[in-house]
Amino acid sequence: MGCSAIIPAYNEAKTIAPVVKTTRNHALVDEVIVVCDGCQDQTAILAEQAGAKVIELPYNQGKGAALLVGARAALHSVLLFLDADLIGLRDEHITNLLNPILNGQAEMTVGIFSGGRLTTDLAQKITPSLSGQRALLRDLITPYDELASTRYGVEVFINSLAREKGWKVLEVELFDLTHRMKEEKFGLVKGMQARMKMYWEIAKSLTGW
Ligand SMILES: O=c1ccn([C@@H]2O[C@H](COP(=O)(O)OP(=O)(O)O[C@H]3O[C@H](CO)[C@@H](O)[C@H](O)[C@H]3O)[C@@H](O)[C@H]2O)c(=O)[nH]1
Numbered sequence: 001m002g003c004s005a006i007i008p009a010y011n012e013a014k015t016i017a018p019v020v021k022t023t024r025n026h027a028l029v030d031e032v033i034v035v036c037d038g039c040q041d042q043t044a045i046l047a048e049q050a051g052a053k054v055i056e057l058p059y060n061q062g063k064g065a066a067l068l069v070g071a072r073a074a075l076h077s078v079l080l081f082l083d084a085d086l087i088g089l090r091d092e093h094i095t096n097l098l099n100p101i102l103n104g105q106a107e108m109t110v111g112i113f114s115g116g117r118l119t120t121d122l123a124q125k126i127t128p129s130l131s132g133q134r135a136l137l138r139d140l141i142t143p144y145d146e147l148a149s150t151r152y153g154v155e156v157f158i159n160s161l162a163r164e165k166g167w168k169v170l171e172v173e174l175f176d177l178t179h180r181m182k183e184e185k186f187g188l189v190k191g192m193q194a195r196m197k198m199y200w201e202i203a204k205s206l207t208g209w
């Protein structure tokens, strides 16, 4: 089984290149697709220079839509979802996410940050099920058009699919990995506003609105 990495990105020029490079160089990864979700910065060109196939969405459609477009474009049957704002991504993180799928032990893995930074570790200890670092079988999610409107509710949507269909899901530790928080990207006030908007989108997915 081959593996396509899908990296949704909305203005992530600061971090996209190293994320793509590490993923591209991994022995288990056969292609890297960056879906630029209406980016207004240099993300697309930097991703391409780092070795990714780039799909540019004409306007911002949210993470769920970006992942669905990437999943449907993927050439391989195992998908690796990685956020574009990761800091400290290493080979072993990707191996830990992919191995249980390639060995047939799980249909989805969910990666949990540990030992990285207290704030991001803590966030994932409280809500492990929201992690964007995952591997899963492509054909389990490509049929679902509904993904396109989930925005930040995409993980909640995928988790409920997993429960409903009885997928075997394994959590794996991603040691020393972290990401840029919204407050670091946008400053304290705008960052917290963006966080509230994200929680609202997650809540909508939780309640099925
Ligand atoms: O409209 C958007 C917004 C975000 N992204 C990308 O999606 C990823 C995650 O977005 P981010 O804003 O970094 O999310 P976090 O604040 O880190 O949110 C956490 O919680 C989210 C909701 O469960 C998950 O999607 C994230 O993976 C998880 O890190 C990044 O690569 C973004 O560039 C898009 O492609 N389009």
Ligand SMILES: O=C(O)[C@H](O)COP(=O)(O)O
Pocket (backbone or CB within 6 Å): 001, 002, 003, 075, 076, 077, 078
């Ligand atoms: O549809 C497929 O799954 C591809 O043709 C082959 O994918 P693979 O590289 O995962 O075998």
